Amino acid sequence: MTTTLERLIQRTADAADDDLAPGARADARRTLTAALEAHVRDDHEAEAALLAPLARRISDSWPHTSALxxxxxxxxxxxxR
Incomplete structure (x- = not known):
């Protein structure tokens, strides 16, 4: 079974339609991978702590049209939640 995080990680490799800089995709992939590792360990606090800065970077610098x-x-x- 593929998790949502795994699908998002895969999409960072496939996100040609998002007009993102390769560095932004690579950063997102690293962060999502670390969050997945925390999720697998059931460390939801670490998962949230890893994802919060990524969310800020996405909000601040990614195109608003980015589906990813x-x-x-x-x-x-x-x-x-």
Whole structure:
């Protein structure tokens, strides 16, 4: 079974349609991978702590039309609940 985080990680490799700089995608991939590792350990505080700065970077610097950015932000909001 593929988790939402795993799908988001895969999309960082496939996000050619998002007009993102390669560095932004690589940063997101690293952060999402670390968050997945925390999630697997059931360390939800660490997962949220890793995702919060990524959410700020997405909000501040990614194109507002980015489907990947929108989906990552949606996941981060779900984790916060």
């Amino acid at each position: 950015g929108r989906d990552v932000l949606g996941y981060v909001q779900a984790v916060r």
